[in-house]
Amino acid sequence: MNAARLPLLAFVMIGCAIWSSHGLADETESKIRFAAPVRIKAGDAYLGEGRYYPSPVLHDIDGDKRLDLVVGDLIGRVTVAQRSAAKSPVAFGAEQPLNDRDGQPLKFANW
Amino acid sequence: MGSQFVDFNADGHLDYLTATFDGSPHISYGSAKGFGEPERLKDGDGQRILISSIWNYESKKHENLGRSMPDGSARSERCISALAFDWDDDGDYDLLLGSYENGHLYRQMNNGTNAEPKFTGKNIPVMAGDTQWALPAKMTAPRLVDWDSDGDLDLIAGSFGDSYGPTGKGGGVYLSRNTGKKGQPSFGALETLIAPSAKGGTEPTRPDAGLYVDAVDYDGDGDLDLVVGGYSMWTPEARRLTDEEQATVARLKKKQQVAQKRYSDLIRKINAEANEAAKGLDRGSDEFRKKWSEVWKKYDEPMSAVRKESQGLAKQIGELVPAAQRKAFVWLYERL
Numbered sequence: 001m002n003a004a005r006l007p008l009l010a011f012v013m014i015g016c017a018i019w020s021s022h023g024l025a026d027e028t029e030s031k032i033r034f035a036a037p038v039r040i041k042a043g044d045a046y047l048g049e050g051r052y053y054p055s056p057v058l059h060d061i062d063g064d065k066r067l068d069l070v071v072g073d074l075i076g077r078v079t080v081a082q083r084s085a086a087k088s089p090v091a092f093g094a095e096q097p098l099n100d101r102d103g104q105p106l107k108f109a110n111w
Numbered sequence: 112m113g114s115q116f117v118d119f120n121a122d123g124h125l126d127y128l129t130a131t132f133d134g135s136p137h138i139s140y141g142s143a144k145g146f147g148e149p150e151r152l153k154d155g156d157g158q159r160i161l162i163s164s165i166w167n168y169e170s171k172k173h174e175n176l177g178r179s180m181p182d183g184s185a186r187s188e189r190c191i192s193a194l195a196f197d198w199d200d201d202g203d204y205d206l207l208l209g210s211y212e213n214g215h216l217y218r219q220m221n222n223g224t225n226a227e228p229k230f231t232g233k234n235i236p237v238m239a240g241d242t243q244w245a246l247p248a249k250m251t252a253p254r255l256v257d258w259d260s261d262g263d264l265d266l267i268a269g270s271f272g273d274s275y276g277p278t279g280k281g282g283g284v285y286l287s288r289n290t291g292k293k294g295q296p297s298f299g300a301l302e303t304l305i306a307p308s309a310k311g312g313t314e315p316t317r318p319d320a321g322l323y324v325d326a327v328d329y330d331g332d333g334d335l336d337l338v339v340g341g342y343s344m345w346t347p348e349a350r351r352l353t354d355e356e357q358a359t360v361a362r363l364k365k366k367q368q369v370a371q372k373r374y375s376d377l378i379r380k381i382n383a384e385a386n387e388a389a390k391g392l393d394r395g396s397d398e399f400r401k402k403w404s405e406v407w408k409k410y411d412e413p414m415s416a417v418r419k420e421s422q423g424l425a426k427q428i429g430e431l432v433p434a435a436q437r438k439a440f441v442w443l444y445e446r447l
Contacts, residue, residue: 030286030302034337034444037317048441054340055252055323056441057114067327071340071441072112076131076149090329101145108112108139108149110131111166111173 040069042081043094047071061098070098076108113192113252113323119204121225128195130252134165136193136206152193152206155222155229162190162210162217162234172395179219179234188212192252196264200294206230207237209253214246214270216253239287239298246285248272248307256326258335263289266298269322269339272307277344277435281308281319284337304337305444308344315343318442329443337444347433360431367424374417381410 040047048054052074058067066083069092081092097105112129119126124141127149131137139149152160159165163186164175175185192209198218199205206219216237223229237244246253246268253268265288272282284305291297308319318341329336352360389402407414425434 030304032286032302032304033447034305035447037339037442037444039315039440040338040443046440048340048439051340051439053251053321053323053342054439054441055113056338056340057116057254057325058327058329058338059114059116069338069441070114070116072114072129074112074132076112078114078127087331099145100139101142101147106127106139106146106149108129108131108137109133109151109168110112111133 040092042069042092045094047081047092047095048073051077068092071095072108074110076110078106078108113194113209113254115194115254117195117204119195119225120228128193130190130193130208132166132189132191132211133168134189134191135159135161136190136208152230154219154232156232158232160190160206160208160219160230160232162188162208162215164189164212170395179232181234181236188215192250194253194255196255198294198296203228207253207255208234209250209268211249211271214248214250214268216244216250216266237298239300244287244298246270246301248280248282251282251321251323254325256335258286258326259288263291263293263296265289267304267324267326267337269305269324269341270307272320272322273310274320274342275437276310277346277437278310281310281344282322282341283307284322284324284339305339310344312345313348315345315436315438315440318342318440319344321439330445334446336446338441339444340439340441342437342439344435344437346435349432352431356431360428363424363428367421367428370417370421370424374421377410377413377417381407381414 055072057070061068061080069081071079078098079095080098081095084091100106112131115128116125126141127139136152137149139146167174177183177185188210190208191211194207195204203221203225205221208217217234221228249271251269253266255264258265269284270282273279285301287298289296310319318339320342322341325338326335385403385406389399392399
C-alpha cells in the first residue's frame with residue numbers, strides 16, 4: 001500500500017470504530033427468525049476466509065442452473081465457488097478467481 | 112464492494128455492477144467472450160458518478176464534491192455501493208447509490224435508455240417514510256430482493272458496526288419493505304433481521320462486523336435465507352497458567368513493550384527524515400512520494416527486524432495467553 005493511501009485507511013479504521021447513533025427512529029425488531037449461523041465451505045476451506053470484507057452474492061456464473069457463490073472484497077477482487085451437482089447437502093468447490101475475457105482475474109479499481 | 116449481475120446495457124449479456132471505496136460505481140460489461148475490463152460509470156455529461164466524497168486518481172487526493180448533492184454541498188459521503196433499478200418503471204435502469212458514512216441511499220435517474228444511458232448527475236435522497244433512508248453504523252451494500260413475495264423489490268442491507276475492536280457494537284442486517292407501487296416505490300422503516308453483534312465470544316459464532324448480505328433460497332425449501340460475509344471477532348478462552356508460565360508471560364510482555372517502543376521510535380525517526388527530505392514538496396506529487404519511498408527503503412532492514420521480533424514475541428505469548436482473533440468468513444442464516 002502506498003503512503004498516499006494510508007490516511008484513508010486510518011480514516012476507514014477510525015470511522016469503523018465509531019458507533020454511529022444515526023438511524024431511523026422507528027427501526028423495529030423483526031419477527032422473522034433464523035437458525036444459528038453456520039460457516040459456508042468452499043472445497044476444504046471456509047468461503048471468504050482471510051479476505052478483506054468478503055461480499056457474497058449467489059449467481060449462476062456457468063449457466064448450469066445452479067447458483068454459485070461469487071465473492072467480492074474491499075480491494076476489488078472477485079472469486080467464484082461453483083456449486084456442486086449434488087442436490088443435498090448444498091456444497092461448493094474451492095474459490096477461484098473470476099476471470100475476464102482475456103483470462104485475467106477481474107479486478108475493480110479501489111483507492 | 113457489493114455485486115450485482117444485471118444486463119445494464121441491454122445487449123443480452125449480464126454485466127457486473129459494483130462500487131468500491133474510491134467513491135464511484137464501476138461496471139464490467141459482459142459479452143459472449145466474457146467480462147471486459149472494469150470501467151467507471153459516467154453521467155450524461157461524461158462526468159464520474161458519485162455521491163460526494165471520492166478518491167481522485169489524478170491528483171491522488173481525497174476530495175469532497177458537491178456537484179451531485181441535492182443542496183450542492185460537499186460532504187463526507189462516499190458511494191461504496193451501487194444498484195441498477197428501474198425506479199420510475201420507464202424501461203431503463205436508474206441507479207441506487209449507497210453511502211458508507213451515513214448509510215444513506217440516493218437515486219440517480221436515467222433520462223436516456225439502457226443502450227444509451229444519460230444519468231442526470233443529481234442525487235435524490237431515498238426516503239423511508241418521512242425521513243431519509245439511513246442505515247445505522249455505516250452501510251456495507253444494499254441488495255434488492257422480493258422479500259415478502261408481493262411482486263416488488265424490497266431492500267436488505269448490512270452494516271459495518273465497529274469493525275476493529277474486540278468489544279463495541281458490531282454490525283447487523285436490516286430489511287426495508289417496498290410498500291409502493293410500480294414506478295413509485297416507497298420504502299418503509301428498517302426491520303432488524305440480524306441484530307448488531309455484541310461481540311465478546313470465545314469462538315467464531317457469527318459475522319460480527321462488516322456484514323455484506325445476500326438473500327436466496329439456499330436450501331430449496333421455498334423461503335429466503337441469508338448469506339452473510341463479514342468479520343468474526345473472538346478471544347479464545349485462556350487456560351490456567353502455572354506459576355512458571357505466568358512468569359514467562361510477564362517476561363515476554365516486558366520484552367514486547369521494549370520492542371514496541373523501538374518500533375515506534377523507528378517510525379518517528381523515518382517520518383522525520385522523510386519529511387525533511389520532502390520539505391517544500393506538494394504532498395500529492397510524485398516527487399513527494401518518491402522522496403518518502405527512498406527514505407523508507409533505506410530502513411527496510413531494521414524495520415523488518417523489529418517487526419519480526421514483535422511478531423515472534425506475540426506468537427510466544429499467544430501460545431500461553433490467547434490473543435483476540437479477527438477473521439472473515441461467509442455464513443448461512445437459514446430461515447426458520
